[in-house]
Amino acid sequence: MDVLSFLSNFSYLLLIIPLAIGMVKRKKLRKEQRLVLVLVAITLVSDSITFYLKVREINNLWVYHFFVPIYFLVLVEIYKQELSVLFSGKVFDIFRGLWIAFVIVNSIWFQPLNTFNSNAITTSSLVYIILSLAYFYRLLKKPLNYRLETTPMFWLNTGVLLYYSGTLVMFILINNFLDEDRPAIINFWALNVFFSILFTGFYIVSLLSNPKE
Amino acid sequence: MTSSQLLLGVMLGMFVLALGVVFFFLAYQRRLHKQQQEHQKKEADYQQQLLRANLQSQEKERNRIGKDLHDEVGALLSTSKLYFRHLEQEVDPQKFSELKEKALTVLDQTMTSVRRVSHDLKPVVLERLGLVEAISNIAEQLNESQAMQVVFSNKWEGSLDKEFELNWFRIVQELMNNALKHSQATQVHLELNGDEQRLVLNYHDNGVGLADPSSMMGKGLGMQNITGRLSLMHGELSVEENNREGLSLKLQSATNEIEKGN
Structure with missing residues (x-):
């Protein structure tokens, strides 16, 4: 097994680090950090199931049909709280409802459970990118009264922006390469692994942060 | 270049772009933070300046009252004491009556002095x-003294907090004081207007004016007192541009505590 295969298979286990940090600090975590911990737990469970199914040579793409909407609901909940200055909670609730309806329709008619749900992932990635830019905009409009580098949301937001900007194109086009270009898929996944590890790093910093005035 | 290589390039490009956004944001945020700190420092300096002006003004007022009491009331009481010392039964009745009249006159003067000092205080x-x-009273007094002519007009019909009234009264006193001392003006126009929420005082004199009006702010105890009092009432002072000679000022404030926030 080469380094890339090893990282591809086991990089998700790095999520144990933020999970452990979150569990140790659970009583001191702020609300948004608790939700970050939930995101980490969801991702770890989902990646473990997909890895297990992959080892058993069973189609694991259906896992993403459940993981993506759950992750979306939690992450958007974090942004709902952080962006309450810019958008009302109702806007977020309506948008979440519409998107979930779209995902269900997509999974039933357009991209069934045994296919990769790139439509759901692509649209959610776009939403995450917009929300992360909106968060930066909000910070410029109404600066925080504590230092930025000690703000958990800043680190999570940076991780979200970097990861989803980096992988957006891949998720849009991956279905075109699935059956044709095997080396291309490996390269894409290698980059995805790199971005995932980076994102895990941001999870860790976000959970370790203690806002200071 | 194959399409997959191109896409890898696009992915990396997007990542670098996002990284650029983060760095831009950090740099911009830092600049914003620095500006905020500078602004806060300026604000703190200004508050300190106002506080110092306030303390100096209090001290000046105490000195003035002390001087008034010592030089006028004290001297008059000493004089009356002298008269009373000479008022003895053996003194010739005509002399006695004369001394008594003088003592009573001095006591009258003492009472007038005390009344004036207390009037200045409240x-x-x-x-x-x-x-x-x-304000009409101040204008009348100055007109009677012929030191300068004060034309006062009122177009305002609102009501003011008691605390705000006293602040405005002191401001007008200070303006008149400045006009007498520094402006060499022969005529001053005062106009009150505004509404239930705001009180505006327009001031104009035909004196020497200011070479650099912006330099006036923050300079001189009197001006600092005026801006300090206006600031307490959430008001401000601005130098108005005009084609006439002299100085034109616009002073405004809220009319009560509730309106301060507006």
Whole structure:
């Protein structure tokens, strides 16, 4: 097994680090950090199931049909709280409802459970990118009264922006390469692994942060 | 270049772009933070300056009252004491009556002095008749003294907090004081207007004016007192541009505590 295969298979286990940090600090975590911990737990469970199914040579793409909407609901909940200055909670609730309806329709008619749900992932990635830019905009409009580098949301937001900007194109086009270009898929996944590890790093910093005035 | 290589390039490009956004944001945020700190420092300096002006002004007022009491009331009481010392039964009745009259006159003068000092501390006309009458009173006194001509007009019909009234009265006193001392003006126009929420005083004199009006702010105890009092009432002072000679000022404030926030 080469380094890339090893990282591809086991990089998700790095999520144990933020999970452990979150569990140790659970009583001191702020609300948004608790939700970050939930995101980490969801991702770890989902990646473990997909890895297990992959080892058993069973189609694991259906896992993403459940993981993506759950992750979306939690992450958007974090942004709902952080962006309450810019958008009302109702806007977020309506948008979440519409998107979930779209995902269900997509999974039933357009991209069934045994296919990769790139439509759901692509649209959610776009939403995450917009929300992360909106968060930066909000910070410029109404600066925080504590230092930025000690703000958990800043680190999570940076991780979200970097990861989803980096992988957006891949998720849009991956279905075109699935059956044709095997080396291309490996390269894409290698980059995805790199971005995932980076994102895990941001999870860790976000959970370790203690806002200071 | 194959399409997959191109896409890898696009992915990396997007990542670098996002990284650029983060760095831009950090740099911009830092600049914003620095500006905020500078602004806070300026604000703190200004508050300190106002506080210092306030303390100096209090000290100046105490000195003035002390001087008034010592030089006028003290001297008059000493004189009356001298007269009373000479008032003895053996003194010739005509002389006695003369001394008694003199002692009573000095006591009258003492009472007038005490009344004047206490009036300076708490203006009776302001207490009884309000700000408009009190300003009219200042104008009348100056017109009678012929030091300069003060034309006062009032277009305002609102009501003021008692604390705000006293602040405005002191501001007008300070303006007149400045006009007498520094402006070499022969005529001053004062106009009150505004509404229920805001009180505006337009001031104009035909004096020497200011070479650099912006330099006036923050300079001189009197001006600092005026801006300090206006700031307490969430008001401000601005130098108005005009084609006439002299100085034109616009002073405004809220009319009560509730309106301060507006």
